[in-house]
Amino acid sequence: SNSPLNTTPTHSFDAKGFCTACGAYKPAEIISASHHPEMCEKHNGYYAIECAGNLYWLAEQVNAGNTAINAVLASNIVINGTLEYDETDANNALQWTPIGYYNSANDKLLYSGNFDGNGKTIRGLCIIDTSCNYVGLFGANGGKIENLGIVESHIKGNKYVGSICGYNLGGIITNCYNH
Numbered sequence: 001s002n003s004p005l006n007t008t009p010t011h012s013f014d015a016k017g018f019c020t021a022c023g024a025y026k027p028a029e030i031i032s033a034s035h036h037p038e039m040c041e042k043h044n045g046y047y048a049i050e051c052a053g054n055l056y057w058l059a060e061q062v063n064a065g066n067t068a069i070n071a072v073l074a075s076n077i078v079i080n081g082t083l084e085y086d087e088t089d090a091n092n093a094l095q096w097t098p099i100g101y102y103n104s105a106n107d108k109l110l111y112s113g114n115f116d117g118n119g120k121t122i123r124g125l126c127i128i129d130t131s132c133n134y135v136g137l138f139g140a141n142g143g144k145i146e147n148l149g150i151v152e153s154h155i156k157g158n159k160y161v162g163s164i165c166g167y168n169l170g171g172i173i174t175n176c177y178n179h
Helices: 037-043 050-064 087-091
Strands: 045-048 070-072 114-125 124-128 132-136 138-140 144-151 154-156 160-163 165-168 174-179
Touching: 087 124, 132 138, 144 160, 160 165
Parallel strands: 045 070, 070 114, 114 144, 124 154, 132 160, 138 165, 144 174
Antiparallel strands: 132 165
């Protein structure tokens, strides 16, 4: 029989960067002279986060052990609609798994890269897990997070809960806000 040499599945990504067939996340591309050349000088070699799928891909990479990955928001990211005060909408929203973790068994996987929000926002971040500690966009940070806004989001956890970061252990967080 004729079997293909490349068995990597073909994905059909929607506008948010999620595969409509299997739910896979759209991999982020590295900034270079041909991909976002306007950002190349400051962020050469960083991954450009252009959609929600790219952000979920980044979390997947870091939580698999690639903790020093560098990324920059290339546009405002919308994960869900406005979630600030509506518990029903939040319960039905796409949930977020924090980047990096730290737990009661003292297992830790700290994000150690550079994440530049580039003055952009992430809208509709949703975490509802009242048994979880170290909750936020970043669960545990030992790297550098800067220039980022989290807006119209819904975040609930047990202890160490924040919008940008639940637990900052030796990391640097500057020019960030939650609204």
